[in-house]
Amino acid sequence: MDLTFDVLKTSEAGGRRAVLGLPHGDVQTPVFMPVGTVASVKAVPQDVLEVNGANGKGAQIILANTYHLYLRPGHELVRRMGGVHQFMSWRRPMLTDSGGFQVFSLKGLRKISEEGVEFRSHLDGGKHFFSPEHSMGVQIALGADIMMAFDECVETPATWERTRESMGLTHRWAERSKAYFEEHKTEVPWFEARGGRTQSLFGIVQGGMYADLRKESAEKMVEIGFPGYAIGGLAVGEPREVTREMIARTLEHLPKDKPRYVMGVGYPDEIEEYARMGVDMMDCVLPTRAGRHGLLFARVDGRIERLNIKKKEFAEDQGPIDETCACMVCQRYTRAYLRHLYAAQEPLSAVLNSIHNLAFYLDTMERVRGDLA
Amino acid sequence: MDLTFDVLKTSEAGGRRAVLGLPHGDVQTPVFMPVGTVASVKAVPQDVLEVNGANGKGAQIILANTYHLYLRPGHELVRRMGGVHQFMSWRRPMLTDSGGFQVFSLKGLRKISEEGVEFRSHLDGGKHFFSPEHSMGVQIALGADIMMAFDECVETPATWERTRESMGLTHRWAERSKAYFEEHKTEVPWFEARGGRTQSLFGIVQGGMYADLRKESAEKMVEIGFPGYAIGGLAVGEPREVTREMIARTLEHLPKDKPRYVMGVGYPDEIEEYARMGVDMMDCVLPTRAGRHGLLFARVDGRIERLNIKKKEFAEDQGPIDETCACMVCQRYTRAYLRHLYAAQEPLSAVLNSIHNLAFYLDTMERVRGDLA
Ligand SMILES: [Zn+2]
Numbered sequence: 194m195d196l197t198f199d200v201l202k203t204s205e206a207g208g209r210r211a212v213l214g215l216p217h218g219d220v221q222t223p224v225f226m227p228v229g230t231v232a233s234v235k236a237v238p239q240d241v242l243e244v245n246g247a248n249g250k251g252a253q254i255i256l257a258n259t260y261h262l263y264l265r266p267g268h269e270l271v272r273r274m275g276g277v278h279q280f281m282s283w284r285r286p287m288l289t290d291s292g293g294f295q296v297f298s299l300k301g302l303r304k305i306s307e308e309g310v311e312f313r314s315h316l317d318g319g320k321h322f323f324s325p326e327h328s329m330g331v332q333i334a335l336g337a338d339i340m341m342a343f344d345e346c347v348e349t350p351a352t353w354e355r356t357r358e359s360m361g362l363t364h365r366w367a368e369r370s371k372a373y374f375e376e377h378k379t380e381v382p383w384f385e386a387r388g389g390r391t392q393s394l395f396g397i398v399q400g401g402m403y404a405d406l407r408k409e410s411a412e413k414m415v416e417i418g419f420p421g422y423a424i425g426g427l428a429v430g431e432p433r434e435v436t437r438e439m440i441a442r443t444l445e446h447l448p449k450d451k452p453r454y455v456m457g458v459g460y461p462d463e464i465e466e467y468a469r470m471g472v473d474m475m476d477c478v479l480p481t482r483a484g485r486h487g488l489l490f491a492r493v494d495g496r497i498e499r500l501n502i503k504k505k506e507f508a509e510d511q512g513p514i515d516e517t518c519a520c521m522v523c524q525r526y527t528r529a530y531l532r533h534l535y536a537a538q539e540p541l542s543a544v545l546n547s548i549h550n551l552a553f554y555l556d557t558m559e560r561v562r563g564d565l566a
Numbered sequence: 567m568d569l570t571f572d573v574l575k576t577s578e579a580g581g582r583r584a585v586l587g588l589p590h591g592d593v594q595t596p597v598f599m600p601v602g603t604v605a606s607v608k609a610v611p612q613d614v615l616e617v618n619g620a621n622g623k624g625a626q627i628i629l630a631n632t633y634h635l636y637l638r639p640g641h642e643l644v645r646r647m648g649g650v651h652q653f654m655s656w657r658r659p660m661l662t663d664s665g666g667f668q669v670f671s672l673k674g675l676r677k678i679s680e681e682g683v684e685f686r687s688h689l690d691g692g693k694h695f696f697s698p699e700h701s702m703g704v705q706i707a708l709g710a711d712i713m714m715a716f717d718e719c720v721e722t723p724a725t726w727e728r729t730r731e732s733m734g735l736t737h738r739w740a741e742r743s744k745a746y747f748e749e750h751k752t753e754v755p756w757f758e759a760r761g762g763r764t765q766s767l768f769g770i771v772q773g774g775m776y777a778d779l780r781k782e783s784a785e786k787m788v789e790i791g792f793p794g795y796a797i798g799g800l801a802v803g804e805p806r807e808v809t810r811e812m813i814a815r816t817l818e819h820l821p822k823d824k825p826r827y828v829m830g831v832g833y834p835d836e837i838e839e840y841a842r843m844g845v846d847m848m849d850c851v852l853p854t855r856a857g858r859h860g861l862l863f864a865r866v867d868g869r870i871e872r873l874n875i876k877k878k879e880f881a882e883d884q885g886p887i888d889e890t891c892a893c894m895v896c897q898r899y900t901r902a903y904l905r906h907l908y909a910a911q912e913p914l915s916a917v918l919n920s921i922h923n924l925a926f927y928l929d930t931m932e933r934v935r936g937d938l939a
Pocket residue numbers: 514515518519520521522523524548549550552553
């Protein structure tokens with residue numbers, strides 16, 4: 194099997210403790226997946242990622258962005274290097290997105306047709322074209338354990354009519370994605386090396402902020418049939434209650450025996466909440482991006498606080514970021530030192546801040562897994 | 567004793583294998599000291615520094631810059647944090663420079679008098695004044711195991727007359743440095759905690775590119791009397807033969823039972839050469855600075871090569887930076903991946919490149935120590 198999903202226990206609220214089996218290893222879910230944009234979780238060595246957070250178990254699965262790797266160093270180069278795992282020396286499972294979200298986020302020229310989307314690179318302005326088939330080809334070359342169908346991300350806010358039209362395109366692209374994937378899925382660089390196991394393709398439910406469209410989209414995706422389902426197009430500026438509502442209304446229509454992945458969320462309390470509702474997988478750039486900007490998550494008297502480490506109040510604070518955190522940063526460095534590194538614009542600042550924030554996210558999921566077990 | 571120096575063996579060429587005992591631990595010499603400018607060896611966590619290179623023994627002693635820490639976060643803050651060791655969580659020996667070199671390198675307003683030097687901060691243009699007494703006060707607050715006398719670094723090239731005049735000022739400042747230090751040396755933040763052991767002050771030999779002045783300066787420094795001697799004002803643009811000659815002609819006049827430190831050198835082959843001539847300590851920003859610029863040192867067929875990792879030829883190179891290197895970077899990552907990280911301007915690039923280059927320097931000294939043993 195290319196993917197297995199064993200639900201060990203389900204809570205009354207729907208939260209599930211499960212094991213996701215993939216060619217590069219097992220993943221205990223619910224799981225948070227750090228984002229390694231261009232095959233690097235920014236500023237954090239893979240050696241650290243493997244042991245940081247979750248009682249030393251570290252990150253179980255990480256994400257890489259198809260759009261970024263397509264542009265640089267190029268998916269054909271990554272293929273020749275044996276795929277993205279071998280290229281970046283990450284031995285555990287990986288997931289790639291479809292490139293859709295990045296392409297639709299690009300400012301300037303971007304022309305959408307039934308066939309696909311033409312866009313200009315954010316690096317050099319060069320013209321490129323992504324179709325469902327092309328996204329699949331790129332993702333097969335990269336060779337993550339899980340790859341994502343190519344979808345259109347509708348702008349927000351969008352009317353019901355516009356959202357339904359966009360959703361329709363996403364559905365047709367999902368069918369094309371699956372068709373191409375099924376035909377080419379043995380071309381993954383490590384197919385032989387892993388004894389004929391290959392990647393798995395997930396479908397993405399769209400439907401904007403409309404519960405009826407979310408239902409329609411979920412049902413359509415299930416009809417097409419995938420080994421796992423993502424909920425896309427959320428956390429794009431809507432109020433948090435709406436995000437939660439859309440997730441709840443989509444989960445209802447997704448099969449209980451398949452992994453469910455909410456893309457691009459969120460704050461620590463959000464990922465905890467969604468995991469307890471029955472979301473199995475989440476990813477977000479927040480821990481690393483916030484870290485680079487000096488925003489640190491900490492548990493203070495049971496509440497989650499965001500410390501702005503550049504603040505004067507931390508200048509002589511000899512405590513760790515978070516008294517309850519076992520990460521290598523909290524075990525060794527003071528808030529005073531971290532504030533200094535940030536103020537002096539030292540490269541070590543991003544390294545240490547990112548390590549702690551990632552540990553905070555991974556610990557959060559470890560705790561939720563414990564509660565669900 | 568605040569400092570001990572036990573020479574275990576001396577080679578025919580004058581190279582010495584010795585142990586330098588300091589309040590924060592023993593240092594096996596000859597030793598290379600990574601530079602931690604503002605209390606951080608750029609991009610490298612202290613945890614890594616402790617185990618990186620030299621058969622896993624890592625950096626034995628690191629340097630911090632008085633000028634930079636004086637400006638940010640300020641030496642009084644560092645004092646209140648328990649000194650620079652505790653501030654940055656570095657438990658092994660440290661050394662601070664006097665601030666002189668940085669101050670004299672500043673472009674723009676800088677007014678030298680017998681009393682000291684007035685300068686403007688490179689950060690905000692604010693006016694500051696450093697005298698020998700002030701430099702000592704700052705360095706005592708920082709609390710490194712070894713601190714340096716405040717010296718004038720003459721511009722290059724400089725005439726014999728100008729060099730001798732500047733040297734005279736350095737000598738008078740050395741006397742004032744020592745006088746202030748002797749009076750205040752029990753004020754180091756960790757004096758009580760280390761059972762009444764304190765810092766040691768090294769004198770700095772100047773004299774530019776004139777052997778007779780080097781001799782005069784060395785003799786004067788020995789007359790003033792220090793537990794260790796540095797050779798300053800080298801590697802400022804002169805040909806390498808001149809550097810070597812000045813070192814050789816200065817070493818002759820320094821006592822054999824005291825540590826000898828050449829400041830701010832150099833390339834790996836230079837530090838090896840000087841160590842074999844009898845230099846016990848060296849520091850340089852080169853391994854980390856070169857790393858950030860994608861320049862990597864490697865041993866290829868016994869020769870030292872500098873790889874420019876951004877070159878196209880490394881794009882698909884699946885080998886490590888250096889086949890003979892045991893560092894965590896060479897054990898795990900390929901040249902192809904490191905080239906990609908550099909090209910994509912990923913923060914991990916500086917981290918991994920610096921770790922390898924530091925290991926290369928520390929390994930070089932480990933090898934020299936083995937040869938001298
Ligand atoms: Zn932490």
